[in-house]
Amino acid sequence: MKFRDIGVLAVVILIVAMLVIPLPTWLLSFLIIINITLSLLVLLTAMNMKEALDFAIFPSIILLLTLFRLALSISTTRAILAEGDAGDVVETFGEFVTGGNILVGLVIFMLLVIVNFIVITKGSERVAEVAARFTLDAMPGKQMSIDADLNAGMISEKEARERRDKVSRESDFYGAMDGATKFVKGDAIASIIMVFINLLFGMIIGMAQLGYTLNDAASHFSKLTVGDGLVAQIPALLISTATGLVVTRAASEGNLGHDITSQLFAQAKLLYVAAGTILLLGLFTPLPDWITLPIAAVLALGAYLADRKKTETPEEALEIEEEVATDTMKSQENVVNLLNVDPIEFEFGYGLIPLVDAAQGGDLLDRVVMIRRQLALELGIVIPVVRIRDNIQLQPNEYRIKIKGNEMAKGELLLDHYLAMSPGDDNSIEGIDTIEPSFGLPAKWITEKTKEEAEMLGYTVVDPPSVVSTHLTEMIRANAHELLGRQETKQLIDHLRESYPILVEELTPTPLSIGEIQKVLAKLLRENVSIRNLPIIFETLADYSKLTSDTDILTEYVRQALARQITAQYGLGGPTLKVITVPAKLEKLIADSIQQTEHGNYLAMNPQDSQNVLESIAKEVERVSYMEQSPIILCSPAIRLYLRQLTERYFPQIPILSYNELDANIEIQSVGVVNVE
Structure with missing residues (x-):
């Protein structure tokens, strides 16, 4: 065990011992000052924390300090009743603080008890109870929010784990604070009882055992009782105040001093109004001017300084930002950060800034969030966050998409136009000829006036944000294996x-x-x-x-x-799947060309045979495309992998399926055969 652990254990043992072992008066005086010091330190710590979890040990400290304070009260009570003396500190508080007037001391003590018990402790108890209840009720919602952010890829697994831990610790903290306030309340009640015990039994013991007269016993034990009550209530009041500060801190950005000065004295106009009001009270009422005028002057000066600070803030912030940027560029850590490569990047020229600027109606950021959700449902992976930035090296209307730092696609948009794709050979619509970036189809950029006419002629008309969203979606889907x-x-x-x-x-x-x-x-x-x-x-x-x-x-x-999943994906829910089949002759040719090695199997087909197979596939794919059907090649399970290796470079988008990958309930219809002579 470390020295600090042994020290804490020794303190706890000392507190327990104080309950049963009489202590000398000099030690009692020393421990009373320690009690006041610790209570003050707790209050200062509570004032300077930014959030409740910064002082997570506070409930346990309340218990220990309450036990320490009660042990001191019992020890001083024992000394008062047994010896008629509780040390210099108690006597000093009984004489100096009360000014030698016992009645004044009793009144002050009772006021402290009332303030502590009825105002601060009662309020803290209620706030702690409500905070604990609200924190517990909000816990499921916070957990669901964390899970949603994690599923959307907005946070990492580590960040999600840290947030869950924080939510759990907040719930435990406010639950513990709800119980800890009961200790503070009980301490206030115990103090009242101990005062009456000291006063009543002290007078009885003073007259019966110490030989005091009634007046002497009343005077002596009243002074000690008031002193003992004050040295107990002042630390109790500090702890109660600290408890109230801890449970009432919410939505804070700094410590208590920062929040008060930044929020209460932030509006210069209100300070001017307050200064004017105090000035009028001093001038037109009997209130003394030497009090009201300085206060009004201080408020006016504070308003002037606050207004001046607000005026200078933008320039100062710009200077600080430039200094921070300069220091950051010089730091070694910044060079290391340059080595990071974003998984997905979307760069655009300055002419496309309205796409991402919400103030100008741009919704590309929202579309990217929906794209990531859509692809997560379709592909089953969490798509990384898309880094969106402008690039002055690009043309004004140009954009490009990068995957793992490599440019995968680029395109050009005309924000004041629409992209129209013809359903056939109709080119009667006037516009700027272009190529649809996602699927490479011929298209035209048309104006707003031509949009309605194009839709009536059967053109597919989409706006620029939809064009770039579709292009980004298809590029991520095509390169999901790299992510x-x-x-x-x-x-x-x-x-x-x-x-x-x-x-x-x-x-x-x-x-x-x-x-x-x-x-x-x-x-x-x-x-x-x-x-x-x-x-x-x-x-x-x-x-x-x-x-x-x-x-x-x-x-x-x-x-x-995954046969049912693959069948549903390409069968589109219909009873029939139209495919291009591979004859037995070609399957035998592929099977005979498979080379087996210790590092795996691969296809080693004659170059001329490979060329013939690819030409035949291209011919069948083109013929099926004219039939307005999606080409699908079906073969036996033994060669599917190797046929895919052969066609992957030339026909990456054409699916190669095997008979074992199709549901037995679906009907297969051959619409073409890959013939090889």
Whole structure:
């Protein structure tokens, strides 16, 4: 144990000993001064804290100080009744503070008790009770808010854990304060009882045992009783005041002194009104001018200084900001921060500032929040925060999208135009020819006047914010596998562990590491397969990871386990799925071209055969597209992975499915065949 721990234990033991062991008067005087000092220190600490949790130990301190004060009262009572002497401090308070008038001392003592018991303690008790009740009632809402921010990616798992811990500690603190105020209330009641005991029994003992006359006994023991009551009530009043300050602090930005000066004396006009009112009271009433005029002058001076400070604040703030920026650029930490790469960046030219400026009606920030929520539901991962910034190096109407620091796409917007996409070959609408950035379709920028005509002709007309939102959504969806790293995978595993702890323990860290699980999830996302249903994915990995550790093969097993999800994704709820099939001849050619190595299997097809397969796929895809259908290639499970490897570079958006990935209830209709001579 450390020295400070031993010291605290010794103090507690001393307090308990004071209840039963008589102490010399000099030690009582010393402990009384210590009691006043500690109470004053507690009050100053309560005044300088910014929030309640800054003084989280306060309920326990109330208990210890109350016990210490009661132990002192019992010790002084024992000394008064046994010896007729309680030390110099008690006697000094009995004579000097009361001015030698016992009645005045009794009145002062009773006033202190009334103020402490009825005003401060009673109010603190009520505030503590209400605060505890409101804090407990608000706890579920705060927890839900933290979970929502975490799911939206606005905070990290560590920040969420810290916020949850703070909410829990606030609830515990205000609950403890509700109980601690009962100690303060009980202490005030005990002080009243002890005064009557000291006075009554002191006079009886003084006359019966010490030989005092009635007047001498009344005078002597009244003085000691008042002194003892005052040295007990002053620390009690300080602690009660500190209790009231702690439980009444809410929505504070600084300590008590800062809040009072910044809020009560912040408005110069009100200070001028107060100064004028006091001045008029001094001039037109019998109130003495030597009191009212200086007070009015001080208020007027304070109003002038507050008004002057407010006028100079913008310039001073600008200077301070420039100094801080200069110091930050010189610091070593700033250079280290430059190494950080944002997962997703959206940069735009100065001409597109209205897109993000809420004052000009821009709602891109709100759209980004909705995009992250939408993709979280679709893909099953938490999309990182999108860093949005302007870039003077871009053209005024240009924007670009970066993933992991690399430019993935760019586009151009005309904010005072609409983007119109033709349903066919109709080009009768006048406008500026362009290309729709998300899907590469021919389009035109049209004006507000032409918008209604274009809609009547069947054009798809969208505003610039929708254009850029769609482009950003598609780029994030297409590159979601790059956004899922080991750290993000660990967060998904921790989230799954809360509901399926046995499943997670069976799979990780053995037989699969976080890196191997991340590879499987990234391969699914790469082919636009949602990983939201993590329990099924982990169940499948737990079953087959004992047979193989090849992440490609494990991914195929997971895809088959997600057959209903994949069928619903591409079947769009219909009873029939139209696909382009792969003949047995081509499947045999691919199967014979698979090379098996100790590092995994890969496709090693003849270049000419590969070219023929790709040309045939391109021809069928084009033919199916003319039929206004989405091309889907269907093959056997044995070659699906390798056919995907062959077509991924040239046809990344065309899904390659196997028969085992489709629900048995769906009807398959072939609308094309990949023929290879």
